[in-house]
Amino acid sequence: MKSYVPNTAAERVEMLKTIGLNSMDELFGDIPNELKLNRPLELPAPMSEMEIRNLIAGYVLQNEDGGLLFRGAGVYHHYIPALIPQLVSRSEFYTAYTPYQAEMSQGMLQSIFEWQSVICNITGMEASNASVYDGATAAAESLIMLANIRRKHRVLYSAALNPGVIATMKTYAHCQGIELVEIPVNAAGITDMDMLRGALPDSAGYIAAQPNYFGCIENMDEIAEIVHEHKALLVSYVNPISLGVIKRPADYGADIAIGDTQPMGIPMNFGGPYAGFMATTNKLIRNLPGRIAGETTDAEGGRVFVLTLQAREQHIRRDKASSNICSNEMLAAIMSTMYACTMGPQGMKEIGEQNIAKAHYLANELCKLPGMHLRYNTPFFNEFVIDSECPAEQINDGLKEYGIVGGLVLPDGGMLWCATEMNSKEDIDFVIEMLKEVIR
DSSP: OGGGSSSOHHHHHHHHHHTTOSSHHHHTTTSOGGGSOOSOOOOOOOOOHHHHHHHHHHHHHHSOOOOEEOOOTTOOOOOOOTHHHHHHTSHHHHTOOOOOSGGGOHHHHHHHHHHHHHHHHHHOOSEEOSOBSOHHHHHHHHHHHHHHHHTOOEEEEETTSOHHHHHHHHHHHHHHTOEEEEEOBOTTSSBOHHHHHHHOTTOOEEEEEESOTTSBOOOHHHHHHHHHHTTOEEEEEEOGGGGGTSOOGGGGTOSEEEEEOTTTTOOOGGGOOOOEEEEEOGGGGGGOOSOEEEEEEOTTSOEEEEEEOGGGSHHHHGGGOSOOOOOOOHHHHHHHHHHHHHHHHHHHHHHHHHHHHHHHHHHHHHTTSTTEEESOOSOBSSEEEEEESSOHHHHHHHHHTTTEEOOEEOTTSOEEEEOOTTSOHHHHHHHHHHHHHHHO
């Protein structure tokens, strides 16, 4: 590895001499010896450019094309119109830098502005930031918003949030001194309203999921009413692709809407990068982390874009900043913006309807198989939990032999299945036939 360090041995000696040291060991003298490796790294010798190319090409050939996918759990297989990868590969998007100099960054600032407009239209909220790293980051930042706005360090969250989102929230909460209280789900797989009502006193707010991790559609009108009765704030973690067919956060009075736009034009990418969104009311806009692009006019009356409300940013008032977010996933956000503009309201509605129809067809067919039944008798979007007498791991191992990725195995042995517009009726019928062989 030392062969790739961009300075020579003589240069390193000269730099050490400048700071009054004789060796690299002295430079790292504060590190206890028992924590050091004390031997060279076991790495192969340096390779030529051709050798490296051949090595990587070999790795690529080992990748499998994949087969039929019936799994979601936070990352979803949706159709991406061909124009999106074509347009997003333009160099002004691909290589754009942070738009601190507004006069030089009008194109990027307009892209952010359009993203914010899309998020507000989809969620119904009044203001949006320029995106954060992913949905889990948005959730973690929202709990800090709740604590800062309500001046209370106790926040409730749904047990039916994605486990990865919950883990990220717990990390942030630990470092911020915020008490997180989990609200369980009832036998129907949705928020236990009595538990929520009893835990709300002296809490800053509640972070719910719609649809939740088990695919169930929550009664957000009732949740909002209960939360606001106790003068708390409601955060709704939503799947944006569902908002063409189910109520938007603003329609049931959510104070903050968050989520991940991966389903909107962003490939699964082995887990990232994605783009998290955060939207809120005008009343709470100054509590949003990250940046916000605004539209104004220049001295000649022309339409221009700027970064606005900068006084709250940590690069201006770091000691008073409520968040350490100062950048955004702009390339991924542009992809989602293009997707929303390409699909339009009618397209989003049709995609949502296809997801509902195909997921329900899959669920009905699965429940016809011996020993399989739907766990929750609750309306769902494109995911649902199936319990089976045949072990879930055995089912997935068997399906893998046919090139099928089955539902996610839950810790309690259930399977979280998913169907999107990418799963045809023929695909679903095929997986059912293969399942008959597996469980036989």
